[in-house]
Amino acid sequence: MNEAAEITGLKMGEAIRARRKKLKLTLQSVADAAGISIGYVSLIERDKAIPTLTTLSNIAAALGVGIEFFVSRPKPHECVSYSAGRQQFLMGTSQVRYERLGASFAGHELSSFIMILEPGYTSEVVTHSGEEVVYILSGTLELTIDGRKMILGEGDSAHYDATRPHAWSNPSEQTIRLLWTGTIDIFEDRPKPV
Template identity: 30%
Template structure:
């Protein structure tokens, strides 16, 4: 599915009357990366996209919106939105509806071996709870490292610096609940 992230980013930035340099400053995303995203030369990480969305007073879903034909209550197998990043090494399946006004995001995260969702830690408002369905997931949280195995869960305040990485040899599949909505 072609979401045209670059053109949507450029249109929203122009509507807000921001230069690339101004957007870079308020989003903490480099001017070079913003330019590459707008020209569809790269697919941004989920965190970079989240930073841009926050700076532009929207959410990640803005870049992936399409006409929804369901009532926003039920999402059937095969109809979930999937965000692919990091050269097809991480996949985010949105399990909750992406309509405006909801208070919670549910996401299935698949990380291939050696993949992290972002190089640097992230801090934002809210709370997160993750549950590992398959594989092993290392969570860097506030200077500590937690290794989660199948069946383990973790809960934390999202304002603490955090990131996830799959240091194992197999794919890791986990389910995450986040509030306020990240996507």
């Protein structure tokens, strides 16, 4: 049985801890490699915090695996994504759900998801290369960029340089549905240049 199969059924934080311990890495070494605090890694491992896909990707890289090692990786093979058959996947608890909209093909630059953020969700502040577009389908999102908080409601959007520190939260009692599109290759399934 391979290691990814062995962690099936574990919560994401437990799977991260199991992988770290198997590699005999300290919390500090993973935190340093992922560019986050040791306390935040500890919270993630105890399933007390839900990392963004960017942070999870950094943790996965620090642990020598891809993001799909910790989350079920949807693989659309066609250019069309039908709502009835679209796979959803979770990050940690049920506070954040994703539906992958984009397809993978040679040369693709964009990743796109419908994200569902439950009441009380708060992300950490992140930065990464590329850009992001967020369009609110329903609910009210609190978006923070460079320390400035903005409220986005249904039909509102934001397009920003992702190297700027940014974070999201849902302080309301309603679920948020949003369309997220960005240039970061979350699942690293773009063919590498030769």
